[in-house]
Amino acid sequence: MKKKNRRTQFVILTAAGIFVLIAVYALGIFLPEEGIAGNFLNAGQPPSPEHPFGTDNLGRDLLMRTLKGLSASMTVGIAASAISAVIAVIVGVISAAGSGRADAIVNWLIDLMMSVPHTILIILISFSLGRGMKGLLIGIAATHWCSLARLIRGEVLQLRSRQYIAVSRRLGKSGGWILTHHMLPHLAPQFLVGLVLMFPHAVLHEASVSFLGFGLPPEQATVGIILSESMRYLSAGMWWPAVLPGMTLVLLVLLVDKTGDCLRIILDPLSIREEQNGR
Amino acid sequence: MPLEAREISFRYGRKSPWILKNFSMTAEKGECIAVSAPSGYGKTTLAMLLSGYLKPEEGSILLDGKKFPKKGYCPVQLIFQHPEKAINPRWKLRHVLEEGGELQEELLAALGIEKAWLDRFPQELSGGELQRFCVARALLSGADYLICDEISTMLDVITQAQIWNVIRKEADMRNMGIIAVTHNKFLAERIANRMISISRYR
Numbered sequence: 001m002k003k004k005n006r007r008t009q010f011v012i013l014t015a016a017g018i019f020v021l022i023a024v025y026a027l028g029i030f031l032p033e034e035g036i037a038g039n040f041l042n043a044g045q046p047p048s049p050e051h052p053f054g055t056d057n058l059g060r061d062l063l064m065r066t067l068k069g070l071s072a073s074m075t076v077g078i079a080a081s082a083i084s085a086v087i088a089v090i091v092g093v094i095s096a097a098g099s100g101r102a103d104a105i106v107n108w109l110i111d112l113m114m115s116v117p118h119t120i121l122i123i124l125i126s127f128s129l130g131r132g133m134k135g136l137l138i139g140i141a142a143t144h145w146c147s148l149a150r151l152i153r154g155e156v157l158q159l160r161s162r163q164y165i166a167v168s169r170r171l172g173k174s175g176g177w178i179l180t181h182h183m184l185p186h187l188a189p190q191f192l193v194g195l196v197l198m199f200p201h202a203v204l205h206e207a208s209v210s211f212l213g214f215g216l217p218p219e220q221a222t223v224g225i226i227l228s229e230s231m232r233y234l235s236a237g238m239w240w241p242a243v244l245p246g247m248t249l250v251l252l253v254l255l256v257d258k259t260g261d262c263l264r265i266i267l268d269p270l271s272i273r274e275e276q277n278g279r
Numbered sequence: 280m281p282l283e284a285r286e287i288s289f290r291y292g293r294k295s296p297w298i299l300k301n302f303s304m305t306a307e308k309g310e311c312i313a314v315s316a317p318s319g320y321g322k323t324t325l326a327m328l329l330s331g332y333l334k335p336e337e338g339s340i341l342l343d344g345k346k347f348p349k350k351g352y353c354p355v356q357l358i359f360q361h362p363e364k365a366i367n368p369r370w371k372l373r374h375v376l377e378e379g380g381e382l383q384e385e386l387l388a389a390l391g392i393e394k395a396w397l398d399r400f401p402q403e404l405s406g407g408e409l410q411r412f413c414v415a416r417a418l419l420s421g422a423d424y425l426i427c428d429e430i431s432t433m434l435d436v437i438t439q440a441q442i443w444n445v446i447r448k449e450a451d452m453r454n455m456g457i458i459a460v461t462h463n464k465f466l467a468e469r470i471a472n473r474m475i476s477i478s479r480y481r
Contacts, residue, residue, distance in 0.1 A: 163364045171420055172352030185369050
């Protein structure tokens with residue numbers, strides 16, 4: 001068998017990564033609720049073949065709970081980073097293509113947002129909106145667009161000075177046409193990769209804010225809640241409710257991060273050439 | 280309708296030296312003018328000024344006695360020296376041509392553009408092949424004047440002849456004016472009705 005070229009390898013890796021993520025997500029949604037029902041006879045069991053992640057102090061199977069929790073975390077992560085990324089594109093384009101004053105206002109706003117730690121802002125926004133899924137989502141979405149907006153602003157500024165954009169203008173195309181036909185396709189990779197790389201941040205923020213008690217309600221299974229509950233029993237030698245779900249979360253986040261990196265390499269137009277040379 | 284540069288002066292930035300000072304020239308439709316000057320004398324700057332990519336600091340560029348329209352199609356089209364910069368690298372070449380106007384198979388064939396190239400990306404063609412697309416795009420747009428900024432410098436002699444033959448033929452057919460910036464004396468003598476040289480402003 002001929003060795004696959006690097007681009008093909010990356011496509012396969014990305015597809016595998018996305019497949020695993022979808023599988024984890026679907027598993028969490030379709031798992032029956034009985035899986036996480038409490039059973040005091042089983043309370044506080046260490047990991048065993050029957051309960052790979054052990055059980056918590058209410059006798060709930062922690063593997064099931066972690067999977068359920070991961071899919072809740074992913075919902076928050078996907079929704080929040082998608083909203084954030086769209087905000088980033090709009091703000092970035094306005095800032096770069098609009099007037100000098102708009103640019104100044106946007107830059108000031110970005111500086112302001114970035115000077116306050118995200119976690120504190122999320123807690124404040126989530127708390128004032130009544131916590132729960134809605135508050136948390138808005139909180140995360142409203143705080144994560146800054147760095148991507150800066151990136152997009154820089155990209156649009158660079159694009160604006162390209163010759164083919166000037167040619168397009170001389171050929172009688174309007175600003176809106178140039179934006180949608182010339183610029184947005186160039187921003188698509190930045191947008192997509194920014195979105196994917198924002199996802200881990202959003203998930204970790206969801207977990208940390210839930211852990212601190214300002215996010216999702218305690219009856220909802222999320223990794224943040226599990227970790228927060230596990231703190232109370234850690235000193236009693238129950239290490240598994242903290243370590244195993246925590247490790248799973250880290251693994252998921254790493255997986256998304258790697259998939260995002262692969263995606264970036266695939267979307268890089270220069271790697272198209274490599275595909276031909278590899279053949 | 281003549282294309283006229285009236286006493287134009289230009290410099291890049293307030294404190295930079297003048298590149299052109301009180302430069303005047305007029306081109307009529309159907310005429311082919313060769314502009315020649317050594318490197319650094321402002322040939323490209325002149326090309327960009329005449330096609331409206333740059334604004335002169337003093338003086339004015341007039342088409343038929345009027346300034347260029349601010350928005351919409353500009354009847355003076357420039358073909359750049361480096362085609363790979365003047366084409367969106369994410370567009371298939373069919374799309375690039377369609378930006379100029381409707382595809383005319385005869386014209387594309389005359390320029391030596393193969394059908395298969397239309398469905399390729401710019402990275403997959405060489406500079407000379409891309410330059411044909413830039414020429415085709417400008418011709419398809421129906422320009423009244425074509426400013427050519429060293430468009431054939433990177434091409435081999437046969438391709439040069441092919442492209443210039445097409446441009447001359449189209450120009451005669453539509454009574455289009457051409458201003459060709461070139462280093463190549465022989466090419467200038469071959470294609471142009473008259474020659475202009477820029478002398479350095481000191």
